[in-house]
Amino acid sequence: DALDPLVVAESNRLKNLFEKLDLNRDGRIDSEELAEGLHNMGYFHISKEQIEMFLQRSDSSESGDLSLQEFVEYLQKHEKQLHFVFSKLDTNKDGRVNSAEIKVAFKNLGISIGVEEAEKLVSRIDDDNSLDISFEEWRDYLMFHPSSNIDDIIEYWRQESYLTQMDHGEDVG
Numbered sequence: 001d002a003l004d005p006l007v008v009a010e011s012n013r014l015k016n017l018f019e020k021l022d023l024n025r026d027g028r029i030d031s032e033e034l035a036e037g038l039h040n041m042g043y044f045h046i047s048k049e050q051i052e053m054f055l056q057r058s059d060s061s062e063s064g065d066l067s068l069q070e071f072v073e074y075l076q077k078h079e080k081q082l083h084f085v086f087s088k089l090d091t092n093k094d095g096r097v098n099s100a101e102i103k104v105a106f107k108n109l110g111i112s113i114g115v116e117e118a119e120k121l122v123s124r125i126d127d128d129n130s131l132d133i134s135f136e137e138w139r140d141y142l143m144f145h146p147s148s149n150i151d152d153i154i155e156y157w158r159q160e161s162y163l164t165q166m167d168h169g170e171d172v173g
Contacts, residue, residue: 014072030065031055038144045160046144053146079139081148086138088150098122098132109154117161124161 021029021037029037035051046054058074059066066074089097089105099118106113113121125133125141142148145156 010076011072014075015068017075018066018068018071028063028065028067029071034066034144043144045141050144050146054144057146075143078148079143082139082142083135085148085150085153086135096130096132096134097138106154109150111154117158120161121157124157 018029020041021033023033023037031051034055035048038046038051055064055066058070058078060070060073061067086097087093089101091101091104099115099122102118102121103113103115106118119131122131122133125137127137127140128134142153145153147153147156
């Protein structure tokens with residue numbers, strides 16, 4: 001019974017990610033490793049509170065840290081939810097989300113935004129400057145966000161885009 005190559009690739013991607021975050025190589029990830037590891041990987045937009053919440057939600061054994069199995073199982077479930085939200089935003093079903101689709105999706109949620117804000121939101125996640133968002137860009141941006149609820153994501157995304165407009169380089173603390 002051959003394993004689906006996509007499932008294997010996905011599992012390997014998450015296992016490699018776990019290994020990058022397991023800084024002391026003990027087979028478990030605690031909040032300090034998660035915070036430092038994410039920072040090292042460029043996830044500067046994830047707050048300490050979000051890291052704690054992510055850990056709480058993914059730590060099914062309630063041990064205070066994550067095993068590889070907990071990490072992979074939680075992220076697979078979380079990414080499925082993120083894919084569902086992404087597919088709701090991708091109204092023309094081309095596998096990418098652009099600013100016009102963002103505007104429509106927000107309007108459907110009762111939130112009115114202008115073209116400029118929609119473009120800023122897209123540019124916040126758009127890594128390859130294609131002026132739209134692939135699922136991979138969406139997933140990578142929100143992978144460690146503790147919620148896959150559309151309202152939470154939108155609130156976070158707008159707040160993060162606003163903060164980025166200000167000065168993201170200085171540590172406010």
